[in-house]
Amino acid sequence: MNLTLHVWRQKGPEDKGKLETYQAKNISEDQSFLEMLDDVNEDLIKTGKDPIAFDHDCREGICGMCSQVINGKPHGGQERTTVCQLHMREFKDGDEIFIEPWRAKAFPVQKDLIVDRSALEKIMQAGGYTSCHTGGVADGNALLIPKPTADYAMDAAECIGCGACVASCPNSSAMLYTSAKVSQLAVLPQGKGEAKARVKEMTDTLLTEGFGNCTNHYECQEACPKGISVKFIAKLNREYLKSLA
Amino acid sequence: MHLFTSTVGRKVLMAVTGLLLVGFITVHLLGNLSVFAGSEAINIYAEKLHSLGPIVWIFRLVMLALFAIHITFGIKLTVENSAATPEQYAIQVSQKTTFAAKSMIYTGLIILVFLLYHLLHFTLHVVHTGAVATLEPLVNGRLNVFAMVGNSFTSAFVSIVYVIAMIAVAFHVTHGIQSFVQTLGWNNGTSQDKVTAVGKLAAVAYGVLYVAIPLAFLFHIVKV
Numbered sequence: 001m002n003l004t005l006h007v008w009r010q011k012g013p014e015d016k017g018k019l020e021t022y023q024a025k026n027i028s029e030d031q032s033f034l035e036m037l038d039d040v041n042e043d044l045i046k047t048g049k050d051p052i053a054f055d056h057d058c059r060e061g062i063c064g065m066c067s068q069v070i071n072g073k074p075h076g077g078q079e080r081t082t083v084c085q086l087h088m089r090e091f092k093d094g095d096e097i098f099i100e101p102w103r104a105k106a107f108p109v110q111k112d113l114i115v116d117r118s119a120l121e122k123i124m125q126a127g128g129y130t131s132c133h134t135g136g137v138a139d140g141n142a143l144l145i146p147k148p149t150a151d152y153a154m155d156a157a158e159c160i161g162c163g164a165c166v167a168s169c170p171n172s173s174a175m176l177y178t179s180a181k182v183s184q185l186a187v188l189p190q191g192k193g194e195a196k197a198r199v200k201e202m203t204d205t206l207l208t209e210g211f212g213n214c215t216n217h218y219e220c221q222e223a224c225p226k227g228i229s230v231k232f233i234a235k236l237n238r239e240y241l242k243s244l245a
Numbered sequence: 246m247h248l249f250t251s252t253v254g255r256k257v258l259m260a261v262t263g264l265l266l267v268g269f270i271t272v273h274l275l276g277n278l279s280v281f282a283g284s285e286a287i288n289i290y291a292e293k294l295h296s297l298g299p300i301v302w303i304f305r306l307v308m309l310a311l312f313a314i315h316i317t318f319g320i321k322l323t324v325e326n327s328a329a330t331p332e333q334y335a336i337q338v339s340q341k342t343t344f345a346a347k348s349m350i351y352t353g354l355i356i357l358v359f360l361l362y363h364l365l366h367f368t369l370h371v372v373h374t375g376a377v378a379t380l381e382p383l384v385n386g387r388l389n390v391f392a393m394v395g396n397s398f399t400s401a402f403v404s405i406v407y408v409i410a411m412i413a414v415a416f417h418v419t420h421g422i423q424s425f426v427q428t429l430g431w432n433n434g435t436s437q438d439k440v441t442a443v444g445k446l447a448a449v450a451y452g453v454l455y456v457a458i459p460l461a462f463l464f465h466i467v468k469v
Binding site: 006019069071072073077098100103104105106168170171172173175199200203204206207210211212213214215216217218219221222223229230231233234235236237238240241244 | 247248250251252253254255256257322325326328329330331332333334335336337338339340341342346347349420423424427428429430431432433434437
């Protein structure tokens with residue numbers, strides 16, 4: 001198939017940037033979206049042009065690097081899908097595709113489709129850890145965690161920190177990301193000790209890093225490639241209220 | 246205090262004040278609907294309210310505080326959130342959010358302007374003085390609130406202003422109801438869509454019932 005791409009090109013953090021149009025020719029429906037971009041880049045290189053810079057690492061849906069908004073939806077909008085898992089069979093010959101980087105004050109564009117997502121790491125550094133002694137390898141049954149609790153923590157831990165929640169949020173809030181981290185640790189025995197300080201520190205850092213406030217639009221839940229539920233934001237809110245007591 | 250600076254704390258303040266304001270518009274609506282129960286009902290209701298003396302003033306101060314907190318933080322959050330999103334996408338598709346959610350600041354500001362107008366009208370008696378003058382006590386000594394309200398709403402201008410404001414209230418409440426349930430941590434995941442549906446239903450009820458009052462007088466369904 002042949003496609004018309006409108007891609008955000010920006011030379012560096014200080015550049016203003018603009019959308020430029022490219023033709024993607026002879027694209028197979030079995031290619032992933034990133035492989036399609038690889039083909040386009042090869043053509044650009046052959047003609048002596050600067051290839052489109054985009055982030056990618058694992059290409060199996062777990063690294064969370066591919067920070068692309070495709071036709072107005074993070075990762076293209078297919079349910080529970082990152083850009084590497086999005087296949088060209090979802091498009092048809094002659095389609096026009098708009099490809100833009102995550103847009104948020106906290107995610108400055110580095111080049112083209114690459115943004116700096118280290119603000120998310122700053123939130124983690126503020127409290128997304130436990131400081132308990134681990135010692136030697138513990139006996140498997142020494143610390144009993146009920147299955148529903150383990151499942152709940154695992155559901156939250158599915159977050160890959162890709163930033164699609166921020167990209168889709170009308171307020172550029174990182175509340176879904178933060179809530180997944182807070183919830184995951186809050187329900188497990190190792191995380192309970194620091195729960196009160198954690199929720200305050202992490203949500204305060206969310207603001208100082210330039211993210212917006214959550215006003216319950218729930219766009220994040222729809223955009224999340226791992227299907228993280230906004231019930232974790234409700235959980236974060238409960239954890240915050242508990243921390244005031 | 247952390248509550249006033251935290252992103253979650255301020256969200257909780259918005260939710261709690263919002264919840265109490267929804268409580269207020271509920272009680273206010275029930276009182277107002279007494280215009281449909283004959284001319285004396287709302288007069289008796291108004292007399293009862295005013296006979297509460299200092300409690301009326303305590304209530305007014307609490308309302309002032311609720312509105313002040315809700316409006317101040319509402320504006321502050323909106324300003325912060327637009328600063329966090331300096332650039333827009335060339336194409337942006339909303340998948341879940343609603344018109345009501347995106348227009349909270351606008352419906353909120355419409356309600357604020359309306360609130361000031363409403364107080365100047367029925368509480369301070371500064372505007373529409375012709376209609377307000379019919380508040381004169383009746384032979385039984387009660388103020389004729391029914392006549393003041395009825396005569397005001399027979400003006401198309403006044404009715405339209407109230408109708409527009411009440412539509413804004415309905416939209417504001419649509420997002421507000423499900424929002425405070427989420428903010429106060431009462432969403433377990435499966436409950437949220439049901440709460441949203443109930444919120445929408447409640448918002449339609451507030452809208453229809455509030456709008457019915459001016460329109461009933463305007464179209465002479467209830468006669469002054």
